Amino acid sequence: MVLKKILLCAVFAGACLFCTRLSAQNKNSPVDNVLTPSPAVALNGYLGNKLSASLNNRIMAQDADRLIEPFKLKNRTETHLWQNEFWGKWFTSAVLAYKYQPSPELKKVLDHSVSSLLATQTPDGYIGNYAAAHRLEEWDIWGRKYCMLGLLSYYDLTGDKKSLSGAIRLADNLISDLNKKDGIIVTKGNFRGMAASSVLEPICLLYKATHNQKYLDFAKEIVRQWETPDGPQLISKANVNVGARFPKPKNWYSPEQGQKAYEMMSCYEGLTELYRLTGNETYKKAVMDAWENIRDTEINIVGSGASIEMWFGGNVVQDRPVTHYQETCVTVTWLKLTGQLLRLTGDSKYADEAERTYYNALLSSMSADGAVWAKYTPLNGQRLPGSEQCGMGLNCCEANGPRGLFNIPAYMVTSRKEGLQVNYFSDGVFKLKSPQGDSVVLTQHTAYPKSGTVEMDITLQQQQNMEIFVRIPAWSKNTKLSVNGEIVNDVQAGRYTSIKRTWKTGDKIIVDFDMRGRVIEMGTTTRSAAIMRGPIVLARDSRFEDAGLEAALKPVTDENGYIELVEDLTKADDVYMAFKASFIPESYTESPGGPISITLCDYASAGNGKQPSFYKVWGAQLVNKAGE
Known part of the structure; x- marks a missing residue:
């Protein structure tokens, strides 16, 4: 009953050696991201059209009430399926879409959807669709995670206290249910507890919003349990090939399966959030090591991977026919994990990988009109829509695809303490803040990636002494970069070129990439x-x-x-x-x-x-x- 011990210790702080150890750990300094997203972005051209198509034909076209129906008390009869994930996936996509393109129509949809979900929350705090006798089994905790993520995204967007309260009650109910059972989360559901323990991400976000110590303690306990014999050992095996961490199980989708790609990366996303809260370098190193291993052993030429939803050492066999290759949920989560590390570090290798994934694996999964997302996309073959799942009128990838699509715009051009950082290139307008807190507008004029030329205009309230970092992709071996017609030297592929000067309105950056x-x-x-x-x-x-x-x-x-x-x-x-x-x-x-x-x-x-x-x-x- 380790989890129960933690929660009791949180109440009686300092009453035992275990609490003393946790307290010492909690003195680690929180870590800030290197990059701050742009609060306002408007994209034109190819990407702008893709985003609009997804917003109009997938996000706004969704019957949100149908996604909430399983949570109603009369429908809580589930024993093994995953209807409970669809609302959270769709809703977090819709919040990202609203941040990119706010509209009264979408805001009305978000408001109604949150209030409708909260109306299903029972007095014990539960939001879900599992029968009482089957709580904590199969996909129950996974679904609770997505409900928490949705409620917290709405709180982040609006400051609505009811949605925060709903997330708090939902988390408290999960902790209570685990304590009533045995306190062990890694034995719940399939995939060595990765689906269940990926709840680490919203638990960390909940601690950030509330500063309630019990959530940080719960987060650390989840990570401790990872390293037990029954757990996925995501830290100790961070340098082990993700497709070979455990023996092949007798049943592919089973509790013993330790190579489930989507859930594994979701756990590493949560570990990144825990690193931000604690500054524990062990967490950061594990995420970075695992990311490197996934990139080197699994990710293919278009920026995704996994067969039948599992890692399998697929990089070296990507030119052969592969069964159920690169699930869109895997693509989206690889993109999100890579984005986590980009904003944490500002390192160009993460932007290089995210760009490849975004333009190829992700956009290839979406139909031309944005209404349908393929579940699997082979490198040689056909594009086919995914089958409906769980009687919900859509599948997991159609709910998840837009989360990847709308994940990128705010990080195309970012602020950092030294100035601005240009990570991606698209015709559009990006509004940011300078290090002095003044408004900065960076406008990109380009047909990239059809064209290799990108022109960037700077508009400032007043002159600013700052650096602008421009990413030079690793593939662009011969790049020309100029400011107001003057060539910038020391431009190297696979790095950001820093331009430090006093910037004024009307300054122009032009970059010509090597498009051979x-x-x-x-x-x-x-x-x-x-x-x-x-x-x-x-x-x-x-x-x-x-x-x-x-x-x-x-x-x-x-x-x-x-x-x-x-x-x-x-x-x-x-x-x-x-x-x-x-x-x-x-x-x-x-x-x-x-x-x-x-x-x-x-x-x-x-x-x-x-x-x-x-x-x-x-x-x-x-x-x-x-x-x-």
Whole structure:
């Protein structure tokens, strides 16, 4: 009954050695983020259209009352399904959308939805749909987590005390239910307790909002239990490949499964929040080590991964057909975890990864009109909508997709103590604060990533002595950067370039990125090749090749290994971007023919047109022993 012991100690502070140890830990200094989000953003062009489509056709189109129906007392009969997650996923998406584009219509929806959810809260504080005899089982705690996240996001947006009170009562009820059982959270539900213990994130946010010590104690106890034999051991195994931390279980979706990708990353998100509260470097190191391992062993060329929702060492087999590849919930959570580390550290490697994921894996999951999200998106194959789940009229990925989509805008351009930091590039207007607290407006004029040129105009209340950090992506090996026509030296790929000067209204930054086509190869005995341009992965599509997708093609490159890409305007109606490129086709004759021209489109458009089509990112390369 360790958890009960913690809560009793919180009441009788200092009454035992355990409390003394916790008290000493709690003296660690909280940690501030390096980056502060922009409070007002307006995007135009490609991304602006994607955000509007999702807002109008997915978020506003959702029948929110249907998502609350399972929580009503008469419907609390669940024993194993996850209807309880849909409201929180949809609602947190809607809050992010409102922060990006406030409107009275959306605010009315948010207000009604919160009041309707709180109306289902019973006197003991429970909000959920599980039968009393099955509380704490399967997905019950997971659903409570999403309800807490929704209520806390509304409190953060509005300062509404009723929503905060609802979250407090919900958390207290969870702690009480656990104490009545056995105090152990990592034995509840599946996946070595990761689904249940990912409640760490809202518990940390609740402590931040209330400063009630029992929530911080509960958060630390969750992390302590991770390291027990039954737990997921997320700290001690942070350097162990995420796809090989535990033996393969007899049943794939089971309590013994320790490789569940989405839930694991959700736990690491919570651990990041706990690090912010405590400054405990062990927590930070575990998150960073796990992130590096996921990137290196699992994340594929378009920025996602996982097979049948589990980590499996997938990076090295990404050019082969993979069962149920890169679930959109995995994509969204990888994007969110990466964003956590970006705002915590300001490190360009996190922005590089998030950009790749956003433009490729995430946007490819969304239908052109924003109404539907695919559950799985292969690198070679078809895009198919996900099946309805739990009788809710949608699936987990349709509820979750917009959370990733609206997660990025506020962090495209950010404030930091030295000045501003430009993390991403899109035509739009970004309103921020200078280090002196004055208003700053940074306006980007660009067709990025179609174009590699980005112009940034600065508008200030008065002259400001500050630094502006501009990200130079790792793929841009030859970048030109200027301020008011003067070239900036020491521009390095994979880093932020710092420009320190006295800034005034009318100053202009221009950056020209290296948008040459890059050939990405993998494999040893059997080799495959793919093409990237800037952050965009390109793909062949049967719309442009009839039935020729299985033909083996070798990219024609220059002496530096780059492939020439010529914009193909004839495909503009059906795709975001398309290019002609030269390839050497497979040949079974004595005298092979010359290069042929093939159309490539952006991965997000591939298979995502008006008519269904097949597509492929990776092209097999001929085995040629004589040419080795």
